[in-house]
Amino acid sequence: MSNDPLLQPYQLKHLTLRNRIMTTSHEPAYGDDGMPKDRYRLYHLERAKAGVSMVMTAGSASTSRDSPPVFSNLLVWKDEIVPWMKRLADDCHEAGAAVMIQLSHLGRRTRWDKGDWLPVVSSTSEREPAHRATPKPAEDWDIARIIRDYVDAAERMQAAGLDGIEIMCHGHLLDQFMSPLTNTLDAPYGGSLDNRARLTMEILSAIRKKVGPKLIIGMRYGVDEMEPGGIDIEEGVAIGKIFRDSGLVDYLNINRSRIHTDPAMTDLIPVQGMRSAPHLDFAGRIKAEVGMPTLHAARIPDVATARHAVATGQVDMVGMTRAHMADPHIVRKIVEGREDDIRPCVGATYCLDRIYQGGMALCIHNPSTGREATQPHQIEKASVGKKVVVVGAGPAGLEAARVAAERGHSVVVFEVADKPGGQVRLTAQSKRRAEMIGIIDWRLAQCTRLGVEFRFNSWAEVSDVLGESPDVVVIATGGMPTTGLLAEGNDLVISSWDILSGDAKPGTNVLIYDEAGDHAALQAAQMIAEAGGRVEVMTRDRTFSPEVMGMNLVPYMRALQDKAVTFTVTYKLNAVRRAGNQLEAVIGSDYMKLDRTAVYDQVVVNAGTQPLADLYFELKPASGNKGAVDYDALIDGKPQPEVAGFQLFRIGDAVEARNTHAAIYDALRLVRTV
Structure with a gap:
């Protein structure tokens, strides 16, 4: 037996869990029609096979038809879900993991124009800012119906063979009843804490009566809303004792903060640059004062933090959910003594941001997550070793080199800089985004372990590449900032890269014109503002920074809103002219004919990148495939057609400006069949 606290078994009621690591309830949005x-x-089976003790499926599986999905929630009000959940549970059980599901009615945390266009119901008529629906206060028949729906959903999950259910009482309908901030009802469901908790307790009682004592029932709830007039830590402890004393709840899963706005959500689920495990002490207090089995997950990104959480007795089970999106094999690597081999979660929260914009969860630097069927996490060895030359050591190039080396090929990487990283290294120069360098450091370590040969400070020419007698050449040279955007004055502006790299000193009255809508403009704005400059961020879009997305926007706003920074939308920069020792910006619009001017001392343009692909085009005539990619083969996971001579490919921003995930995905799915 291991002495590692994380690898100790845990007895949860009648269920013996093989270790203390789990993936907590979350919705990756991989469902198909619910x-x-x-x-x-x-997706869940991969983590079960790799050793997690429990996979908790679904972020808020919908119990009722008037709780329509807003991010592809599972529909547990449908009978047809039973065989699907049974297959998932059977497979994960065979792999040694327990299986649970989180059930919820979203209340006002949805929209009336989703699903069947039913009215949104809550304990208040005040809309939730995040979803913008104005709910109707629940009537007696709503409450009776919702209780029945919970019971029916629990019975379905029991029939599917799950080990238990978790009731989501945080931010959703039950918490809307529980919180004095969102409960405007009269007795018996409004007023005192016992009244506000009544709906939750009636649901728990009805479920337990139907499913009996064997099915585990957990409660995920908010201990402290961190807002005046809301549930505070003392009332949070009291709520925990209500659950304990009822005898209906088998464990508590501890949250903190509210989730009704992007900033509140980000306080619950911190992103990179924010403190790790910020609510662990609160979970520990609940465990100590309430005395129930306690689970917790909130930015526990690494094994050391998880081990501390369990070793100090603050929690019984620790959730590492985003960490398992980055690397589903964490437990296996701990058991095998390979912790240094774990692909790190860098806190980019690309996963959650995509969900909240209606997409599927994707890890920024593990493109196999969510694509287990088509892009397995394990790389198979090739039947024949080849010579692979990669040009560029950014995220795409490093991934290409890593995968090729895992396949057993001989790999040489040319990189013009003295260090790997490309645009990620530039991004990571901002203190708040420093964790992004983990994307590069992990790949560099993997490549070093696999024997990849690096040639830094090397501007690769055609002769250098051909001198290696390659079978495959992968051009991953990235891009350079887009220039020439303006009708006049392109020589008078600088790029966001110039600010981020320190090549240009921040001005005192600065216009940032943002065509790309990505992190770079906000990073530059923060650097200029923190240096004391006045900043206007302008975009022709109807919203600013659309590529940054909700949760990642929060730290920027907290860094900028108390400084001299303004945002101007629906205007475009047409030209820049000299005006003495200042710069005159000529500003127009896509919406109407407009020609106005404003004066600044510095103009920064953030317009993405253009491919740095000269080497690719120079090599193209000599290649066997003339640079062509068979898209059908690529998508189907088949090798590219064999050719006489070397195969030539380009990936990432050397093709077109996209993002880090796209660059790494390019490399993985292309090279894994070489």
Whole structure:
């Protein structure tokens, strides 16, 4: 037996869990018409096979038809979900993991124009800022119906063979009843804490009566809303004791903060640059004062933090959910003594931001997550070793080199800089985004372990590449900032890269014209503002920074809103002229004919990148495939057609400006069949 606290078994009621690591309830949005079909099942199965003790499926599986999904929630009010969940549970049980599901009615945390266009119901008529629906206060028949729906959903999950259910009482309908901030009802469901908790307790009682004592029932709830007039830590402890004393709840899963706005959500689920495990002490206090089995997950990104959480007795089970999106094999690597081999979660929260914009969860630097069927996490050895030359050591190039080396090929990487990283290294120069360098450091370590040869400070020419007698050449040279955007004055402006790299000193009255809508403009704005400059961020879009997305926007706003920074939308920069020792910006619009001017001392343009692909085009005539990619083969996971001579490919921003995930995905799916 290991002495590692994380590897100790834990007895949860009648259920023996093989270790203390789990993936907590979350919605990766892999469902198909509300059903957990193959993509959903394989995602959870990968983690079960790799050693987690419990996979908790679904972020808020919908119990009622008037709780329509807003981010592809599972629909547990449908009978047809039972066989799908049964297959998932059977497979994960066979792999040694327990399986649970989180059930919820979203209340006002949804929209009336989703699903069946039913009215949104809550304990208040005040809308939730995040989803903008104005709810109706629940009537007696709503409450009776919702209780029945919870019971029916629990019975379905018991029939599917799950080990338990978790009731989501944080931010959703039950918490809307529980919180004095969102409960405007009269007795018996409004007023005192016992009244506000009444709906939750009636649901728990009805479920337990139906499913009996064997099915585990957990409660995920908010201990402290961190807002005046809301649930505070003392009342949070009292709520925990209500659950304990009822005898209906088998464990508590501890949250903190509210989730009704992007900033509140980000306080619950911190992103990079924010403190790790910020609510662990609160979970520990609940465990100590309430005395129930306690689970917790909130930015526990690494094994050391998780081990501390369990070793100090603050929690019984620790959730590492985003960390397992980055690397589903964490437990296996701990058991095998390979902790240094764990692919790190860098806190980019690309996963959650995509969900909240209606997409599927994707890890910024593990493109196999959610694609287990088509892009397995394990790389198979090639039948024949080849010579692979990669030009560029940014995220795409390093991934290409890593995968090629895992395949057993001989790999040489040319990189013009003295260090790897490309645009990620530039991004990581901002203190708040410093964790992004983990994307590069992990790949560099993997490549070093696999024997990849690096040639830094090397501007690769055609002769250098051909001198290696390559079988495959991968051009991953990235891009350079887009220039020439303006009708006049392109020589008078600088790029966001100039600010981020320190090549240009921040001005005192600065216009940042943002065509790309990505992090770079906000990073530059923060650097200029913190240096004391006045900043206007302008975009022709109807919203600013659309590529940054909700949760990642929060730290920027907290860094900028108390400084001299303004945002101007729906205007475009047409030209820049000299005006003495100042710069005159000529500003127009896509919406109407407009020609106005404003004066600044510095103009920064953030317009993405253009491919740095000269070497690719120079090599193209000599290559066997003339640079062509068979898209059908690429998508189907088949090798590219064999050719006489070397194969030539380009990936990432050397093709076109996209993002880090796209660059790494390019490399993985292309090279894994070489």
